[in-house]
Amino acid sequence: MDVQALTYLFVIGSFALYIGIAVWSRAASTGEFYVAEGGVHPVANGMATAADWMSAASFISMAGIIAFMGYDGAVYLMGWTGGYVLLALLLAPYLRKFGEFTVPDFIGARYYSNAARVVAVVCLIVVSFTYVAGQMRGVGIVFSHFLNVDIIWGVVIGMAVVFFYAVLGGMKGITYTQVAQYCVLIFAYLVPAIFISLLITDIPIPQIGLGAAVNDGSGLMVLEKLDRTLVDLGFGAYTDGSKAMIDVFAITLALMIGTAGLPHVIVRFFTVPKVSDARRSAGYALLFIALLYTTAPAVGAFARLNFIDTVQDAPYAEVDEWFKRWEDIGLVGWQDKNADGAIQYAPGVPFDGPPVFTGERGEQGQRTLANLPSASANEVYVDRDIMVLANPEIAALPGWVIALVAAGGLAAALSTAAGLLLVISTSVSHDLMKKTLARGISDRQELRYARIAAATAIVIAGYLGINPPAFVAQVVAFAFGLAAASLFPAILLGIFSQRATKEGAIAGMLVGLMFTFAYIAYFKFVEPGRNNADHWWFGISPEGIGALGAALNFATALIVSRLTPAVPAPVKALIASIRVPAGVERPHDHP
């Protein structure tokens, strides 16, 4: 079978599996729809959390980003894993003991205020929609590249599948499909990584291969060879960063607390039976995530080596087929600046902006670009995403591995999209309708609202996936920054401080949210020309500003809490009760 047929087989097979699981685990009550009745085994929940967490960005983009950032890529590696330590130690067990359905439920009850609940709902919806648009986009990319389906049809098919199992199965359906999706995506990630590690170092474990010697007879270590190659070409060394230390610090911190504050991750810990299970389950989740996250730096380094080996000084006419294939899709571009017919790779951008193809072919058969060449010697434009997608081709791996990567990318994107859509629909049907606008509706009505909200959210997300706002890549900074600056401090103080009042929490969330929003919006959209270290506050980039936003949130909440009437006695009793595991109940509505 050719690669195309294999890819269809893998993708259709995995979709059939997900839908089969959804039918088997159909949700009948709001308890099942929202939190799977709190009956999920901690290991299964760990896998589901890992699939939920690892998005199209983790699967497709991260290794490519690390490949081009070198040491600086550590901000994502540590930032997106270290948050689980905070989640496991500071939030998950207590929120599980609290025992309702949503994050706004907790904020609303702990801060005895519907206003606080609504602020939390707004934060949640902004954060989650930002995220979900990116997932749908990932689905579209995989379909169009591997299956030659138009990107629009790719998104529509993805929407249909998510619709089927998220709307039907709710949390219960999502949880068990995510377990399957984790298995698909981790297998699809590790197989090519192992092959490439063997190819370059003869060692099958990528984590060890990254520290081993290259098998080309030079006797150099992988990272040593990469450092030397890059320095020879005029880049900085791979193992040195180019970001300022304070910025690396701030971005890592913002991503960590942003991760711990993401509602679709937190809510996964409402699904396990007990408090002790919530702690353990966070450990399993991070273990399953770490499997991919410790492999990614190896994939990134190997891919960069492979890429330079293939491309550097290769005459275009003789370069490997994959280069031309990805050029046809528009993710690679080449401009023969010195007219020698060979490809030169060097620091700096090759030309202004993203490639604009004229539709004609140059002398060597390359696609001609309309962009103005830059002053640098670099002739190659590479989209970072192809580092994972094209890696199996670059390393000349068998067809079934390429097919597997397609199925894995889809699993990663669909599982995250489903988890996000669920928290969006839950917060609409439960927090906005049941608890605020339409009090006293029955369980059945609420479930219907949840399904309608999920369906609406899927259509909006699909629309955003097909017509991505130009700033899709930029708004990722929003999602983490806002989660870090708004939700995390409010939840943390709610558990650990008896003094934090509703006024304090609301003021804190608003200050954190508005400050972070304004800072990012200013540098990303209002004055993008000033987005550099000379103008940043304390040298902190918009990606890292969530850390400062969170600090402002904490400070505001603590000061305002001192000036306002103390927390009422029933709420103090609630705080005392969530601090001990004994007496945990199945999640339910408190009257």
Added chain:
Amino acid sequence: MSQQPSPDTNHQRYWRANLKLMGLLLAIWFIVSFGFGILLAKPLNRIEFFGFKFGFWWAQQGSIYVFVALIFIYAAAMRRIDRKHGVSDDDQSEPS
């Protein structure tokens, strides 16, 4: 986080034990990631560790392994502390 000095109830002792354990583990969390992986990465890079520069290894590999271990250690240690103070959820496997 404010604790009255007395009377010292069982729940307060439990909570203090929890905070102490948490503080210790979070200190390790901070040292391996922000300490070894970022603030001290440059000096540590002079040390070679199984083919890696040591600071680079902490930033891209080591800290993640430690994170995983920290959560399992917390879960296990808290189970013991829960039981010691009689507040565990051991017999609540299938509520109601």
